[in-house]
Amino acid sequence: MKKNMIIPLFLFIAVYILSFLIKDTISVDLANKNQAPSLSHLYGTDWLGRDMLLRTLKGIQLSITLGMVTALLSTSLGLLLSILATVNSYMDKMVSWLIDLFLSLPHLVTFILISFVLGGGFKGVVIGLMLTHWPAITRVLRAELLQLQTMPYVQISKQLGKGFWWRARYHFLPHLFPQLMVGFTLIFPHAILHEASITFLGFGLSAEQPAIGIILSESMQYLSSGMWWLAFFPGLTLLMMMLLFQRFTNAFKHHLERDRSYEHYTNG
Amino acid sequence: MKKFGFIMLIIVIFALVGCNDKPTPETSAKSDQANELTLAIGGEPDDGFDPTTGWGRYGSPLFQSTLLKQDSEMEITYDLATDYQVSEDGLTWEVTLRDDAKFSDGEPVTAEDVIFTFETAKQSQSVVDLADLESIDKEGDYQITFHLSQPQSTFLYTLQRLGVVPEHAYDEGYAENPVGSGPYQLVEWRKGEQLIVEKNPRYYGNEPEFEKLTFLFSGEDQAIAAAKAGEVDVLSVPITMADQEIAGMKQISLQSVDNRGVMLPYLEPTTNGNGEEVGNPVTSDPAIRKALNYAIDREAIVDGVLNGEGTVAYSSSDGLPWGNTETAIEDADQNRAEQILTDAGWQRGEDDIFEKDGQKASMTLYYPSGDQMRQSLSLVFADMINEFGIKVITEGASWNEIEQKMHANPVMMGWGSHDPIELYSLYHSSMQGIDYYNANYYQNEQVDQYLDQAIHASTEEEANEYWKLAQWDGDTGMSTLGDAPWVWLVNLNHIYYINENIRIGEQKVQPHGHGWPITDFITEWKVTE
Numbered sequence: 001m002k003k004n005m006i007i008p009l010f011l012f013i014a015v016y017i018l019s020f021l022i023k024d025t026i027s028v029d030l031a032n033k034n035q036a037p038s039l040s041h042l043y044g045t046d047w048l049g050r051d052m053l054l055r056t057l058k059g060i061q062l063s064i065t066l067g068m069v070t071a072l073l074s075t076s077l078g079l080l081l082s083i084l085a086t087v088n089s090y091m092d093k094m095v096s097w098l099i100d101l102f103l104s105l106p107h108l109v110t111f112i113l114i115s116f117v118l119g120g121g122f123k124g125v126v127i128g129l130m131l132t133h134w135p136a137i138t139r140v141l142r143a144e145l146l147q148l149q150t151m152p153y154v155q156i157s158k159q160l161g162k163g164f165w166w167r168a169r170y171h172f173l174p175h176l177f178p179q180l181m182v183g184f185t186l187i188f189p190h191a192i193l194h195e196a197s198i199t200f201l202g203f204g205l206s207a208e209q210p211a212i213g214i215i216l217s218e219s220m221q222y223l224s225s226g227m228w229w230l231a232f233f234p235g236l237t238l239l240m241m242m243l244l245f246q247r248f249t250n251a252f253k254h255h256l257e258r259d260r261s262y263e264h265y266t267n268g
Numbered sequence: 269m270k271k272f273g274f275i276m277l278i279i280v281i282f283a284l285v286g287c288n289d290k291p292t293p294e295t296s297a298k299s300d301q302a303n304e305l306t307l308a309i310g311g312e313p314d315d316g317f318d319p320t321t322g323w324g325r326y327g328s329p330l331f332q333s334t335l336l337k338q339d340s341e342m343e344i345t346y347d348l349a350t351d352y353q354v355s356e357d358g359l360t361w362e363v364t365l366r367d368d369a370k371f372s373d374g375e376p377v378t379a380e381d382v383i384f385t386f387e388t389a390k391q392s393q394s395v396v397d398l399a400d401l402e403s404i405d406k407e408g409d410y411q412i413t414f415h416l417s418q419p420q421s422t423f424l425y426t427l428q429r430l431g432v433v434p435e436h437a438y439d440e441g442y443a444e445n446p447v448g449s450g451p452y453q454l455v456e457w458r459k460g461e462q463l464i465v466e467k468n469p470r471y472y473g474n475e476p477e478f479e480k481l482t483f484l485f486s487g488e489d490q491a492i493a494a495a496k497a498g499e500v501d502v503l504s505v506p507i508t509m510a511d512q513e514i515a516g517m518k519q520i521s522l523q524s525v526d527n528r529g530v531m532l533p534y535l536e537p538t539t540n541g542n543g544e545e546v547g548n549p550v551t552s553d554p555a556i557r558k559a560l561n562y563a564i565d566r567e568a569i570v571d572g573v574l575n576g577e578g579t580v581a582y583s584s585s586d587g588l589p590w591g592n593t594e595t596a597i598e599d600a601d602q603n604r605a606e607q608i609l610t611d612a613g614w615q616r617g618e619d620d621i622f623e624k625d626g627q628k629a630s631m632t633l634y635y636p637s638g639d640q641m642r643q644s645l646s647l648v649f650a651d652m653i654n655e656f657g658i659k660v661i662t663e664g665a666s667w668n669e670i671e672q673k674m675h676a677n678p679v680m681m682g683w684g685s686h687d688p689i690e691l692y693s694l695y696h697s698s699m700q701g702i703d704y705y706n707a708n709y710y711q712n713e714q715v716d717q718y719l720d721q722a723i724h725a726s727t728e729e730e731a732n733e734y735w736k737l738a739q740w741d742g743d744t745g746m747s748t749l750g751d752a753p754w755v756w757l758v759n760l761n762h763i764y765y766i767n768e769n770i771r772i773g774e775q776k777v778q779p780h781g782h783g784w785p786i787t788d789f790i791t792e793w794k795v796t797e
Contacts, residue, residue, distance in 0.1 A: 025651075025654075028648050030568060030572030048572075048644055221509070224509065225508075225512065
């Protein structure tokens with residue numbers, strides 16, 4: 001049970017930490033350009049002789065950092081909005097309307113628009129991702145909160161004169177924590193893949209940053225001259241990382257959703 | 269009726285068999301219509317085909333013709349004009365027109381049309397610089413005199429670039445429906461897709477061999493795919509794609525002055541009239557600028573980044589009549605670069621990076637992020653220079669951002685023109701901060717003086733002499749030997765794939781802009797069997 005969770009997470013974090021050991025500028029080596037994958041360059045080299053393995057790891061590092069930041073931001077935004085929705089029915093309508101609005105627009109298009117308006121770059125991508133990935137989790141949290149509010153113990157503490165924020169802090173949050181964690185872990189890979197796709201389309205990070213999306217879009221120019229490794233390995237690595245994380249997420253979700261009523265007995 | 273059908277069938281069969289029997293020329297797949305040509309060379313003009321707003325600066329204006337032109341040796345020859353005389357003081361230019369030229373609609377080309385063209389171009393104040401043109405007099409139906417307010421040697425190049433438009437057919441929609449006296453006339457222009465032109469039967473010059481030309485404006489990948497399918501006769505490809513084989517096509521690689529170099533801000537940090545930052549604390553030191561020029565290994569860049577499809581550049585006008593050949597230097601000489609820096613008081617710090625009075629030798633090099641060639645050049649430049657001991661950080665940015673930064677930071681730029689006025693625009697102090705010209709705010713009184721003398725010279729030879737002096741007069745100049753406000757790196761070759769059976773003849777050294785310039789001598793292209 002635990003192994004399911006720990007191994008993928010461990011691998012994932014190991015790759016992330018490994019990428020910090022690489023120095024920031026990957027040196028150009030014109031004598032070894034356009035090399036197919038070999039033992040000395042596992043992922044091959046690009047048209048300037050830069051090692052693709054190092055570039056890919058650097059790209060993964062950037063992607064993970066970006067994914068973390070945006071997942072955190074959009075879960076917080078979701079939490080904030082869902083709590084606001086419980087204040088009164090007017091606020092609830094507002095929030096539901098916003099959710100419907102954002103869900104009715106295609107994700108990627110809104111994202112491109114926001115990122116473009118903000119001038120792209122790290123900031124543009126983060127804000128764009130944050131503003132497009134909150135509705136799903138907000139909807140789940142809102143439903144959860146609507147249910148919670150009618151719970152007897154919440155009603156009682158309300159009658160006892162506890163304020164709204166007190167109830168939010170002591171009754172709602174602990175209950176919502178598992179949902180938040182699941183929401184966070186689900187948004188994370190989503191955000192990374194979306195970052196890679198709009199960067200690939202040219203609306204995201206600047207060509208200077210070592211993102212996977214940049215690597216992939218650069219490689220397009222060289223695919224027709226047969227340099228398949230420029231796109232294949234970075235793409236595959238990104239996919240593997242996301243699958244690893246997905247495995248962790250699933251195991252984690254099961255772990256949180258397990259039926260706790262028996263634990264009491266098994267633990268004695 | 270039945271019988272008739274039968275006979276038709278027989279005829280058709282024979283016709284088909286007959287086709288098979290013929291020795292099919294290799295081009296058959298491309299054009300059974302042997303004298304049609306399909307070109308995928310890009311270069312679709314945004315503003316249409318109006319010479320007075322800039323159409324036809326490079327390559328053939330197709331629809332129009334010019335007063336003078338340059339041959340492949342860059343010698344001046346006549347086109348619409350049969351003769352021109354410049355007065356001693358360089359202020360009056362008398363031009364005689366040929367009397368047999370007609371526009372494609374049948375009207376003759378007269379002095380009035382020429383006057384109309386130049387006046388329209390002057391009013392539109394676009395890329396065609398006619399600021400010094402004071403007035404134009406009509407001396408006869410085919411005789412014109414231009415009066416300049418001051419002598420201008422580069423007026424000669426304006427006469428070569430400005431296609432003559434017909435006064436009677438010039439209106440709002442002219443740019444999309446050009447009428448002119450050039451070798452071809454417009455059939456159809458579908459914006460963003462293709463341009464179809466056919467031979468102008470009234471053209472006075474050598475009759476072009478091809479009846480009909482189709483220019484495809486699709487993306488690079490589509491163009492290459494079409495060429496591989498045998499549907500394109502002339503294809504331009506970027507250097508990164510130059511290593512392909514396309515059946516039935518041969519590759520030609522044309523030398524160019526389409527240069528790339530690093531623009532170095534010249535002044536100490538300050539601000540200009542608009543409050544923009546100007547100048548850079550590191551590149552304002554001549555020792556740094558020279559050291560950069562000597563430390564870089566241009567040959568390695570040509571081999572490594574351009575796959576040998578280019579030439580080393582030491583100035584913005586290599587190989588042109590006004591380029592000063594003395595200004596070539598021995599580069600890849602890090603010892604010399606180090607010597608220059610040490611003499612100027614720079615010392616290596618702990619991290620091997622040079623520093624002087626607490627100022628690290630460090631700079632940010634900007635490049636336009638969409639341009640992979642400039643990105644590669646920037647990365648390699650930074651790598652070489654970092655190794656030497658000057659810190660260069662590269663940063664990709666949009667042109668908008670670069671415009672904000674370019675007066676205070678080095679930028680990977682590219683120039684290269686067939687008109688020496690470019691030297692004036694790049695280096696004269698009066699051009700500081702105008703568009704992308706003289707973005708480094710370079711200024712040198714002696715250079716300014718030479719440039720003024722060059723532009724106001726009354727003969728071409730005299731002008732070229734001054735252009736060369738401005739680059740290096742033995743004492744000072746705007747080249748690497750002098751103030752070195754640029755690190756010119758390479759001239760990119762322009763690579764085309766051309767149908768094996770087409771001969772395009774000798775070409776000039778190609779200007780900035782890959783694609784349209786190849787049409788320069790399109791009227792002389794031939795099919796060989």
